[in-house]
Amino acid sequence: MKALPGHVERYGGTREFSDGSIPANLLRSHCTKAGTWAKIVVLEGRLRYRIFEPEFEEVELSPDRPGIVEPEVPHEVEAPGRVRFRLEFYRRSGSGRRPSGQSLLKIRDEFVGALDTHGQAE
Numbered sequence: 001m002k003a004l005p006g007h008v009e010r011y012g013g014t015r016e017f018s019d020g021s022i023p024a025n026l027l028r029s030h031c032t033k034a035g036t037w038a039k040i041v042v043l044e045g046r047l048r049y050r051i052f053e054p055e056f057e058e059v060e061l062s063p064d065r066p067g068i069v070e071p072e073v074p075h076e077v078e079a080p081g082r083v084r085f086r087l088e089f090y091r092r093s094g095s096g097r098r099p100s101g102q103s104l105l106k107i108r109d110e111f112v113g114a115l116d117t118h119g120q121a122e
Contacts, residue, residue, distance in 0.1 A: 019079035045079075
């Protein structure tokens, strides 16, 4: 299983999602932008995580097995049953100032909005 590189720091995250509230664009192929990693943190249940490049891989995520999303790599998730999860976003250490709480809410809202509109985090 992939791991976050040692040179990244957390800068944001999403609210909690459930099998009934997953944004539609997370359920189809999308990418994070250059320099952005994500960690899929399952709080309860299971989540199917598909990575499409450089070769296809499908992993079942659980509270004991988070998923790592690498920059610009197409991927999607699927909820085969009840699930609760959230996303955490990471970037290279020192690549920017730490956002305030208000900025983090804006980052989260923009990310979810971008997924709902474009299928890719911008």
